[in-house]
Amino acid sequence: MDIRFEGKRALVTGAGKGIGRVIAGLLKDCGAEVVALSRTQSDLDSLEAEIGCETVCVDLTNPDAARKAAEQAGPIDLLVNNAAVAILEPFMGVSVEAFDKTFAINVRAMIIVSQVIARGMISRGTGGAIVNLSSQASKIGLADHTTYCASKGAVDQLTRTMALELGPHKIRVNAVNPTVVLTPMGERAWSDPAKSGPMLSRIPLGKFAQPRDVAHLVAYLLSDQADMIHGVTLPIDGGFLAR
Numbered sequence: 622m623d624i625r626f627e628g629k630r631a632l633v634t635g636a637g638k639g640i641g642r643v644i645a646g647l648l649k650d651c652g653a654e655v656v657a658l659s660r661t662q663s664d665l666d667s668l669e670a671e672i673g674c675e676t677v678c679v680d681l682t683n684p685d686a687a688r689k690a691a692e693q694a695g696p697i698d699l700l701v702n703n704a705a706v707a708i709l710e711p712f713m714g715v716s717v718e719a720f721d722k723t724f725a726i727n728v729r730a731m732i733i734v735s736q737v738i739a740r741g742m743i744s745r746g747t748g749g750a751i752v753n754l755s756s757q758a759s760k761i762g763l764a765d766h767t768t769y770c771a772s773k774g775a776v777d778q779l780t781r782t783m784a785l786e787l788g789p790h791k792i793r794v795n796a797v798n799p800t801v802v803l804t805p806m807g808e809r810a811w812s813d814p815a816k817s818g819p820m821l822s823r824i825p826l827g828k829f830a831q832p833r834d835v836a837h838l839v840a841y842l843l844s845d846q847a848d849m850i851h852g853v854t855l856p857i858d859g860g861f862l863a864r
Contacts, residue, residue: 624844626653631843632697633657634681634734635704637664639804640754643832644701644839646672651840656694658704681730682722691737699843700738700751702731705772712767720768727772731779739787748791750843753780754835755796757858773798777854784852793851795842800858801829826859 631648635641637659645668649655655674659665665676679690681704706726708719735751742749758766759773780796787794801811801820811817811829821827834857841847842855856862 622846624651624840624846626651626699626844628652629698630654630656630694630696631699631701632691632694632734632738633701633703634730635659635754637661637668639806640799640802640832640835641701641703642668644703644836645674647833647836647840648699648701648843649674653699656697658690658694681734682725684725684729684733687730687733688737691734694738696741696745697738698742698747698749700735700749701754701839701843702734702751703754704730705754707766707769709765709769710767711765715767723768723772724775727769728775728779731776735783739783739790739792742792743790749793750847751783751787751792751794752839752842753783753794753796754839755780755798755854757798757800757856757861759798759854760856760862780854781852788851793842793847795847795850795852796854797835797838797842798854798856798858799830799835800824800856800861802832802835803829804832823864824859824861825863828859830857830859 631653633641633645636645636657645655645657649672657668657674658677660680662678669676677690677693679686681687755776756773758770759777783794
């Protein structure tokens with residue numbers, strides 16, 4: 622299967638590092654014109670030099686800035702809502718500040734950016750595709766991940782409601798739900814066998830995901846090959862949820 626996006630413009634949020642950066646690179650390799658959004662200008666500069674993309678620097682905790690950034694991206698055919706933050710606190714220690722920041726980035730910014738992009742898709746009458754980055758954390762409870770789990774549960778429900786309302790406009794909306802992904806940050810966080818061992822023991826394939834695993838599925842869901850896949854929250858977990 623050869624996935625090609627010539628003539629398509631793709632916006633990837635949180636594209637400066639990790640999964641978002643790999644997604645941006647893959648979409649570029651597939652022929653898309655990529656607009657990369659991140660809060661760190663140096664990451665955007667290096668990404669632009671690496672793959673040749675347009676860039677927008679923005680702090681998504683600011684709703685007005687998030688809206689303006691999405692408008693600045695111009696006409697978009699393919700949207701990947703990847704930007705997210707994880708602030709780890711136990712339930713009894715959840716702070717208002719951490720809750721507000723988590724939901725501002727993981728949920729509210731996703732809504733704002735998607736509204737702007739979907740409005741453009743509707744006005745042009747050409748349809749489009751949106752993929753939201755959710756998490757295994759939406760499907761199970763994880764200690765010390767209260768606000769993160771709650772925010773990703775919200776992303777799953779947001780994906781379903783977006784699918785219901787945007788589907789009639791020929792805009793497909795899906796989510797992907799990865800397990801632990803071995804980005805540079807993920808490798809550092811899960812390098813201790815005492816921490817990674819219990820999680821790996823619950824994954825039948827016996828391994829964590831790589832960023833490319835997520836990127837390949839995102840590209841497929843954005844493509845015409847996934848023309849009848851709509852409103853799903855698709856695990857990338859090596860069988861974790863099969864137990």
